[in-house]
Structure formats: structure tokens, C-alpha cells
Amino acid sequence: MIEMKLRSQPVGISLRKRITVILVRPEKRENIGLVARNMKNTGFENLRLVNVERIDQKSYVTAVHAQEILDNIRFCKDMTDATRDIDVIFAATSRKRKNFLALSLRDAVQKIFSFPPQTKVGLLFGNERTGLTSEEMLSSNYRFIIPQVSKQPSYNLASAVLLTLFHIYASDDLKNVEITQEKPLPRKEQEECIRIILDKLEKKGFIHKTNKFHVTEMIYNLFGRLSMTAKDRKLLLAIFSKIGH
Amino acid sequence: MIEMKLRSQPVGISLRKRITVILVRPEKRENIGLVARNMKNTGFENLRLVNVERIDQKSYVTAVHAQEILDNIRFCKDMTDATRDIDVIFAATSRKRKNFLALSLRDAVQKIFSFPPQTKVGLLFGNERTGLTSEEMLSSNYRFIIPQVSKQPSYNLASAVLLTLFHIYASDDLKNVEITQEKPLPRKEQEECIRIILDKLEKKGFIHKTNKFHVTEMIYNLFGRLSMTAKDRKLLLAIFSKIGH
Numbered sequence: 001m002i003e004m005k006l007r008s009q010p011v012g013i014s015l016r017k018r019i020t021v022i023l024v025r026p027e028k029r030e031n032i033g034l035v036a037r038n039m040k041n042t043g044f045e046n047l048r049l050v051n052v053e054r055i056d057q058k059s060y061v062t063a064v065h066a067q068e069i070l071d072n073i074r075f076c077k078d079m080t081d082a083t084r085d086i087d088v089i090f091a092a093t094s095r096k097r098k099n100f101l102a103l104s105l106r107d108a109v110q111k112i113f114s115f116p117p118q119t120k121v122g123l124l125f126g127n128e129r130t131g132l133t134s135e136e137m138l139s140s141n142y143r144f145i146i147p148q149v150s151k152q153p154s155y156n157l158a159s160a161v162l163l164t165l166f167h168i169y170a171s172d173d174l175k176n177v178e179i180t181q182e183k184p185l186p187r188k189e190q191e192e193c194i195r196i197i198l199d200k201l202e203k204k205g206f207i208h209k210t211n212k213f214h215v216t217e218m219i220y221n222l223f224g225r226l227s228m229t230a231k232d233r234k235l236l237l238a239i240f241s242k243i244g245h
Numbered sequence: 246m247i248e249m250k251l252r253s254q255p256v257g258i259s260l261r262k263r264i265t266v267i268l269v270r271p272e273k274r275e276n277i278g279l280v281a282r283n284m285k286n287t288g289f290e291n292l293r294l295v296n297v298e299r300i301d302q303k304s305y306v307t308a309v310h311a312q313e314i315l316d317n318i319r320f321c322k323d324m325t326d327a328t329r330d331i332d333v334i335f336a337a338t339s340r341k342r343k344n345f346l347a348l349s350l351r352d353a354v355q356k357i358f359s360f361p362p363q364t365k366v367g368l369l370f371g372n373e374r375t376g377l378t379s380e381e382m383l384s385s386n387y388r389f390i391i392p393q394v395s396k397q398p399s400y401n402l403a404s405a406v407l408l409t410l411f412h413i414y415a416s417d418d419l420k421n422v423e424i425t426q427e428k429p430l431p432r433k434e435q436e437e438c439i440r441i442i443l444d445k446l447e448k449k450g451f452i453h454k455t456n457k458f459h460v461t462e463m464i465y466n467l468f469g470r471l472s473m474t475a476k477d478r479k480l481l482l483a484i485f486s487k488i489g490h
Contacts, residue, residue, distance in 0.1 A: 038404060
């Protein structure tokens with residue numbers, strides 16, 4: 001059966017503050033409001049939008065009493081802007097991607113709790129019709145799939161956010177979860193390191209024109225899953241500077 | 246952490262067939278379609294509407310690929326019509342009601358699985374703004390509350406249905422759950438028995454004009470929670486026929 005022991009203080013202040021929902025190119029203004037309402041119900045407050053310049057009354061209508069979340073939205077011009085100060089990014093996807101491992105929702109939630117409490121976590125949700133593009137996926141450390149019975153239609157945007165947040169909210173007390181990971185570097189620094197590695201590999205001829213897209217995805221998947229710490233970066237850069245010679 | 250071991254056949258055919266979602270006086274046609282989509286994603290198919298005469302294109306738009314659920318909606322003229330052939334009814338409520346005990350979502354899901362596999366289960370969801378009236382609550386055996394952090398706004402209709410169905414779908418394998426209850430009588434026969442009891446109590450002066458509403462609710466709550474079997478009814482009617490004299 002489902003274990004759903006709620007904390008007496010259901011979501012610790014730090015968890016509420018350190019988790020950020022990022023909607024990438026959402027199309028319908030109503031959905032942004034519905035996401036805000038679901039965030040408020042489950043106790044979260046940080047919302048960022050990528051490639052949306054403003055919201056309008058339609059979002060406020062569906063948000064009902066969750067307007068303050070809309071008032072504090074951060075509008076981001078691109079993926080880098082949306083993720084640079086976050087330490088580990090989980091992207092929701094409705095289908096398996098060739099070059100990316102995907103966790104179950106349950107395993108993704110467990111992984112979130114395995115990071116130290118000061119780790120900033122981003123949850124990435126794509127456009128309603130297209131989901132996340134392969135390029136947008138490169139901004140994530142982990143991918144997760146919300147289980148469903150029928151392949152079509154996938155969960156709608158607000159539903160996918162709700163199921164994810166509810167499972168974080170309803171998870172067991174943090175005190176009982178063993179922290180097994182170190183705090184990762186901010187995503188921006190992780191990606192800078194990955195790009196250095198990619199450059200080296202390209203210079204060595206490992207990456208070339210015909211395999212570039214494919215290998216780039218695989219490298220992002222591989223080194224993303226490290227949730228790279230400062231120590232990891234140091235080691236990786238040392239290794240790849242050797243390779244470079 | 247959340248236990249969410251999925252069955253290899255995620256929802257047994259019988260579970261899919263024997264669970265019915267009942268929306269009472271839903272106001273927005275869009276929400277009916279969103280509920281159908283959420284049912285399809287989580288593997289359910291029986292949808293009934295109380296006090297809705299027809300649906301329209303708005304429902305089909307939001308249902309996306311779940312149209313066949315809309316095509317097979319049963320339109321019910323009242324609560325009795327919607328519940329008569331169902332054996333045990335669980336009503337979603339966002340607030341505690343004076344005369345009704347409420348289970349957590351988790352306990353409600355466990356209780357659903359504690360009935361024998363041939364038991365027909367109804368899930369009752371009220372109007373978007375008002376929820377279920379006290380009178381509509383009388384048609385339920387159990388009430389349950391979906392946990393949330395903020396009191397306002399409550400989950401929207403499609404979200405409440407989604408969280409409930411997802412938790413049923415994602416629950417552990419039925420084989421590992423001990424069946425601790427017998428199959429209840431169809432709800433119609435349970436209510437007939439409750440009304441006989443109420444009549445007896447009224448005749449004996451236990452129920453009178455000033456306490457009638459209050460006591461009626463308490464009696465419905467008490468005998469509803471029995472999930473009355475044929476044996477229970479026999480015993481109850483024997484007891485109350487004694488009292489009647």
C-alpha cells in the first residue's frame with residue numbers, strides 16, 4: 001500500500017523554499033494558474049517560466065487563492081537563465097528518450113531527498129503539446145516518468161506538476177531519509193564543466209560531425225547524473241586536461 | 246518514502262471495471278473532460294454524472310484521447326439513481342463534517358482494497374464551488390480528505406479525482422492486501438435498512454423535530470461505516486424490530 005505518513009509540519013520551510021517549478025514554453029495561460037493553485041495546495045511557492053514574457057487575467061482566474069505565487073513568478077529568457085542558480089534539475093518526460101535514463105516518479109522523489117537539505121532542486125515541465133525538446137533536456141540532471149496506464153493522452157501539464165509535488169509533499173519525514181549525496185554545484189557550473197569535456201572530446205576527434213548530437217546527449221546524461229560537486233569537477237577537469245594533451 | 250510498486254498489469258481489469266467515479270452537479274463542462282482524461286491515464290472507465298443532462302464539445306476538447314469515457318457516461322437524475330447498484334461509496338470532502346468521520350486518502354485506498362474483489366466501489370466528488378451537500382453525503386459509506394497544506398483554495402475537481410485514482414492505481418499488488426471485509430449490500434438496500442431504523446427511532450421519540458437533521462446524519466455515518474452485509478441487515482432489523490415494540 002502507499003506509505004503516506006505526513007509530517008506534522010507537512011513541508012519543511014526549507015523544502016518549500018528550495019524547490020522550484022520551471023515551466024518551459026507553457027502555451028495556455030490557464031495552465032499557469034492551475035499549476036500555481038496545485039503548488040499552493042501542496043505547499044510550494046517558487047515558479048519560473050521560460051519563454052513567456054507575461055501572464056494575464058486568465059492565469060489569475062484559475063489560480064483562485066494562489067495569486068501571490070503568480071505575483072512572484074520569475075520570467076526567464078532561456079533555459080540557462082532558469083537553471084543557473086539551481087543545484088540539481090529533474091525533468092518530467094512522458095516517454096523514454098534514447099540517450100537519457102529515466103527514473104520513476106517514486107525514485108525521483110527519493111533521489112530529491114537524498115541530497116543535503118541546502119540543495120536547490122528544480123522541477124522541469126515542458127510545453128503542453130511537445131513536452132521538452134532534446135535541447136531543453138540537456139539542462140536536466142535526471143529525467144523521470146510519471147506512471148500511467150494509457151499512453152495517450154499523457155497527463156496534462158497541471159496534473160503532471162500536481163502528482164510530482166504531491167508525492168514530494170506526502171513523502172515520509174526527512175529525518176528518516178539517509179542523505180547519501182553531496183550538494184552539487186549550481187547547474188550553470190555543472191554545464192560549464194560538461195562543455196569543457198565536450199570541447200576536449202571534439203578536439204580529440206571522439207566527437208565529430210555525424211555523431212555530435214547523439215554523443216552530446218549521452219555526455220550530458222552521463223555527467224548530469226553525477227550531480228557534480230566541486231570535487232567531482234576538479235577530478236574531471238584533471239582527467240580531461242590529461243586527455244587533451 | 247512513498248511505496249509505489251506498480252503491478253505488472255497496472256490496474257487489474259476487475260479493479261478498472263468495478264470502480265466508478267461519480268461527479269455530483271459538476272458546473273464546468275471542461276472539468277468533465279479533464280476528469281475523463283485523468284481516468285484514462287490511471288486506467289479507469291466508469292463515469293456517472295448527477296444532475297447533468299448532457300455534455301458538449303467543451304468536455305470533448307479537454308478529454309483529448311479519452312472520448313470513449315465521455316461516450317459511455319451514465320447520466321443520473323439523483324443520488325439514489327447514481328449509487329443504487331454500487332456496494333460501497335467513498336465521498337471526497339475538503340473539510341471535516343460535524344457528524345461524519347473522515348479517513349485520510351491513504352486509509353480510504355487501503356479500505357477499498359480490504360473489500361472482496363467483486364465489490365463495486367463508488368467515488369463521489371461534489372460540485373466545484375460547494376462540494377457535497379450534507380444530504381448528498383448521506384449517500385456515502387465513508388468520507389475521505391486529500392491532504393493539503395493550504396486550506397484555500399482546495400484542490401480543483403479534476404485534481405481531486407486524479408490524486409484519488411492515482412493512489413488507487415499506484416497502490417501495491419492486490420495479492421498482498423488482506424481482505425478483511427465481506428461484500429456489502431448494494432447501497433440502495435443499505436439505505437433502505439437505515440431508513441427503517443430511522444423510522445423506528447422516530448416512532449420511539451428518540452428522533453424528534455429539533456434533533457432530526459443532526460441525528461439522521463449521525464445514524465447514516467454510523468451504519469454507513471458498517472458497509473452493511475446481508476447478515477448485518479438481518480441482525481439490525483431483528484434488533485430494531487425488538488425496539489419497535
